[in-house]
Amino acid sequence: MSELERFGISLPKDLLCNFDKVITKKGYENRSEAIRDLMRENLVEEAIEEDKEVVGTVTLVYDHHVRDLSDKLTHVQHDFHKNIVSTTHIHLDHHNCLEVLVLKGKSGKVKGIGEKLISTKGVKHGKLVMTATAKEIG
Amino acid sequence: MSELERFGISLPKDLLCNFDKVITKKGYENRSEAIRDLMRENLVEEAIEEDKEVVGTVTLVYDHHVRDLSDKLTHVQHDFHKNIVSTTHIHLDHHNCLEVLVLKGKSGKVKGIGEKLISTKGVKHGKLVMTATAKEIG
Amino acid sequence: MSELERFGISLPKDLLCNFDKVITKKGYENRSEAIRDLMRENLVEEAIEEDKEVVGTVTLVYDHHVRDLSDKLTHVQHDFHKNIVSTTHIHLDHHNCLEVLVLKGKSGKVKGIGEKLISTKGVKHGKLVMTATAKEIG
Amino acid sequence: MSELERFGISLPKDLLCNFDKVITKKGYENRSEAIRDLMRENLVEEAIEEDKEVVGTVTLVYDHHVRDLSDKLTHVQHDFHKNIVSTTHIHLDHHNCLEVLVLKGKSGKVKGIGEKLISTKGVKHGKLVMTATAKEIG
Numbered sequence: 267m268s269e270l271e272r273f274g275i276s277l278p279k280d281l282l283c284n285f286d287k288v289i290t291k292k293g294y295e296n297r298s299e300a301i302r303d304l305m306r307e308n309l310v311e312e313a314i315e316e317d318k319e320v321v322g323t324v325t326l327v328y329d330h331h332v333r334d335l336s337d338k339l340t341h342v343q344h345d346f347h348k349n350i351v352s353t354t355h356i357h358l359d360h361h362n363c364l365e366v367l368v369l370k371g372k373s374g375k376v377k378g379i380g381e382k383l384i385s386t387k388g389v390k391h392g393k394l395v396m397t398a399t400a401k402e403i404g
Numbered sequence: 405m406s407e408l409e410r411f412g413i414s415l416p417k418d419l420l421c422n423f424d425k426v427i428t429k430k431g432y433e434n435r436s437e438a439i440r441d442l443m444r445e446n447l448v449e450e451a452i453e454e455d456k457e458v459v460g461t462v463t464l465v466y467d468h469h470v471r472d473l474s475d476k477l478t479h480v481q482h483d484f485h486k487n488i489v490s491t492t493h494i495h496l497d498h499h500n501c502l503e504v505l506v507l508k509g510k511s512g513k514v515k516g517i518g519e520k521l522i523s524t525k526g527v528k529h530g531k532l533v534m535t536a537t538a539k540e541i542g
Numbered sequence: 543m544s545e546l547e548r549f550g551i552s553l554p555k556d557l558l559c560n561f562d563k564v565i566t567k568k569g570y571e572n573r574s575e576a577i578r579d580l581m582r583e584n585l586v587e588e589a590i591e592e593d594k595e596v597v598g599t600v601t602l603v604y605d606h607h608v609r610d611l612s613d614k615l616t617h618v619q620h621d622f623h624k625n626i627v628s629t630t631h632i633h634l635d636h637h638n639c640l641e642v643l644v645l646k647g648k649s650g651k652v653k654g655i656g657e658k659l660i661s662t663k664g665v666k667h668g669k670l671v672m673t674a675t676a677k678e679i680g
Numbered sequence: 681m682s683e684l685e686r687f688g689i690s691l692p693k694d695l696l697c698n699f700d701k702v703i704t705k706k707g708y709e710n711r712s713e714a715i716r717d718l719m720r721e722n723l724v725e726e727a728i729e730e731d732k733e734v735v736g737t738v739t740l741v742y743d744h745h746v747r748d749l750s751d752k753l754t755h756v757q758h759d760f761h762k763n764i765v766s767t768t769h770i771h772l773d774h775h776n777c778l779e780v781l782v783l784k785g786k787s788g789k790v791k792g793i794g795e796k797l798i799s800t801k802g803v804k805h806g807k808l809v810m811t812a813t814a815k816e817i818g
Contacts (some may be wrong), residue, residue, distance in 0.1 A: 267699070269416070269417045270414045270415065270416060270417070271414065271415055271416075271417045271420050272411065272412055272413070272414040273412065273415075273416075273420075273435070274410075274411065274412045275410070275411070275413065275435060275436040275439055275440075276408045276410040276436055277407065277408065277410075277411075277436065277439075277440055277443070278407070278408060278409075278410060278440075278542045278687065279407045279409045279542070280407070280442065280542035281443060281444065281447075281541060281542025282409050282411075282542070283542070283688075284447050284541070284542055285443045285446070285447060288446060288447060288450050288808075289799075291796050292799050293795060293796050293799040293800075294799045294801075295801050296801075297411070297413060298413040298414055298415070299799070299801050300799070301413055301415075301439060301442070301443075302413075302415055302416075302419065302804075303798070303799070303803075303805070303806075304439070304442040304443065304445075304446060305415070305419060305423045305439075305442065306419065306804055306805045307442075307805070308423070308426060308442060308707060309419075309422050309423060309426060312426050320736050321741070321772070321778055323737055323780055323807075323809070324748050325735070325737045325798070325809060325811050327735070327811055327812075327813075327817070333746050334489055344703045346536075349514075349768055351778075352770055352780075354766055354768045354780070354782065356765055356766055356782055358788055358813060359815075362813075364735055364765075364782065364811075365784055366737055366766075366768070366779055366780055368768065368770055381707060383704050384717070385703075385706050385707045385708045385713070385714070385717070386707075387709050387710075387713050389717075390716075390720055390817050391715075391717070391720045391721070391724055391811050391812065392811075393737075393809045393811055395737070395739060395807045395809045396807075397739050397778075397806075397807055398741075398805065399741075399772060399776075401773075402420070402422065402795055403416070403419060403421025403741070403804050403805050404415075404416045404418030404420070404421070404422055404804075424565065427661075429593050429654055430661050431657060431661045431662075431664050432617050432661045432663075434663075437661070437663050438661070439633055440666075441660070441661070441665075441667070441668075444666055444667045445667070450669060459559065459601070459603070459634070459640055461601045461642055461669075461671070462597055463597070463599045463671060463673050465597070465673055465674075465675075466599045484561050488656070489632055489640075490630055490632055492628055492630045492641075492642065492644065493628055494609060494628055494644055496597070496675060497675075497677075500675075501575075502597055502627075502644065504599055504630065504644055504672075506601075506632055506640065506642055519568050520569050521566075521568060522579070523568050523569045523570045523575070523576070523579070524569075525570075525571050525572075525575050527579075528578075528582055528680075529579070529582045529583070529586060529673050529674065529679050530579075530673075531599075531671045531672075531673055533599070533601060533671045534669075535601050535640075535667050535668075535669055536603075537603075537635075537638075539635075541603070541666050541667050542666075545692070545693045545694075546690045546691065546692060546693070547690065547691055547693045547696050547759035548688055548689070548690040548691075549688065549689065549691075549711070550686055550687065550688045550689075551686070551687065551688075551689065551712040551716075552684045552685065552686040552712055553684065553685055553686075553687075553712070553717055553719070554683070554684060554685075554714075554716075555683045555684070555685045557716065557719060557720065557723075557817060558685050558687075560723050560816065560817070561719045561722070561723060564722060564726050571781075573687070573689060574689040574690055575723060576689070577715060577718070577719075578691055578692075578695065578759055579700045580691075580715070580716075580718040580719065580721075580722060581691070581695060581718065582695065584699070584702060584718060585695075585698050585699060585702060585716075588702050597813060607737055618698060656715055660795075678698065679698070680691075680692045680693070680695025680696070680697070
């Protein structure tokens with residue numbers, strides 16, 4: 267974590283009061299922490315838009331009985347092995363698997379790999395979520 | 405606007421530096437203004453989740469040549485006239501209209517009306533966006 | 543509306559059954575209508591990403607007592623008058639106004655104007671939502 | 681996978697043509713597959729809103745040098761061990777860790793745990809994404 271800098275901001279009392287209620291409910295210990303999180307969320311969105319380095323998490327639900335599906339997914343993953351950091355596999359029930367992949371790379375690249383995996387025939391549902399790497403969010 | 409309150413927050417230097425770059429790009433005049441907006445965005449999300457009073461804007465694209473469509477839309481609007489504040493109609497081209505409605509009410513109610521309008525047969529595309537009323541966002 | 547084309551799709555029975563329940567609840571009259579809407583939603587997202595022509599609706603909440611705010615907003619609107627199709631103004635309460643603007647242009651341009659309006663000092667909350675023009679969504 | 685059911689839908693030619701372009705770009709092999717995905721996405725959103733059983737993936741970025749942070753995160757995880765299916769830990773750089781947790785439970789519960797983890801002091805950024813379990817999405 268880089269050096270801390272302190273500064274003052276002024277806000278309408280009502281806004282502050284409402285904000286305090288919400289962050290208490292969410293479990294934040296103090297205002298600074300909650301504001302830092304809002305700022306980082308904002309920076310992450312920017313990093314994604316500007317094709318900067320991001321970390322992506324892809325969550326896939328699929329039926330492992332679908333012919334060739336595991337092979338196809340493994341195949342895609344090997345094509346992009348440089349961008350795939352880890353894979354976690356969970357057995358949801360007799361038929362269904364959950365696979366969570368962590369990807370790293372430019373946001374455009376990560377998005378492309380995510381879409382390729384999610385659109386593979388037999389994948390029932392998939393979601394990609396992107397986070398900036400530590401450098402981008404201070 | 406309620407009375408102003410001033411307080412200090414501390415942030416990692418890198419985070420602040422990145423944040424300043426982004427808000428300058430977006431056209432904010434100062435940090436307080438940008439942080440206030442992030443907080444309000446957060447409060448609006450909460451208000452929506454908790455079925456509080458909100459203002460909703462519904463944007464509809466539809467072909468006014470589709471039989472009975474205008475009638476149906478007018479019909480829905482009259483059913484909920486207490487929640488409909490205004491309607492703006494724009495002629496996109498020979499066939500297509502854009503209609504923007506401003507709604508007011510509990511978020512659940514506003515969402516229901518929005519979905520009803522958007523799902524009407526012949527409406528090509530529709531979006532609902534919700535904003536808190538002034539009271540909720542200080 | 544362009545000529546209709548009919549084609550068949552096959553789906554798992556359970557999926558179809560769950561989908562039918564949801565669209566009935568939302569008020570759709572039939573499956574085709576609901577699927578068309580999902581497709582259009584998808585096309586709109588693509589159009590936005592690829593900087594195609596879109597229609598944008600900007601919703602602003604602001605306090606008209608803030609000095610110079612109305613002037614500043616009018617100023618921005620005149621700078622981009624070619625992209626601003628209409629403006630609707632609503633008096634929320636003694637202090638607060640809601641303004642809904644309809645914009646037209648490439649998605650990047652529309653986003654830029656929206657951000658400029660939303661980030662204006664004194665605007666309490668703002669949201670931009672984009673819809674494709676009729677051409678893009680068939 | 682449950683038994684397949686086949687049915688016909690009719691769409692405007694232009695819409696279909698635009699849709700085909702987009703799904704080809706995204707890597708779908710055929711229209712049925714792409715439509716199934718849109719439907720499931722829709723069902724997942726419904727399941728989340730109605731507090732049904734979901735699977736959630738929480739992605740956290742944090743500095744493991746922050747005092748007591750790992751302990752606190754572990755603590756939260758043990759409090760909710762019944763809802764936590766797996767945890768994957770990745771070393772981003774000297775200071776920063778990425779942790780991906782897979783959660784299972786009612787959407788409200790999963791959201792609560794996710795928010796608790798994300799709001800923990802020292803967590804730089806976090807995101808929660810929810811997927812329905814296989815049963816909900818056919």
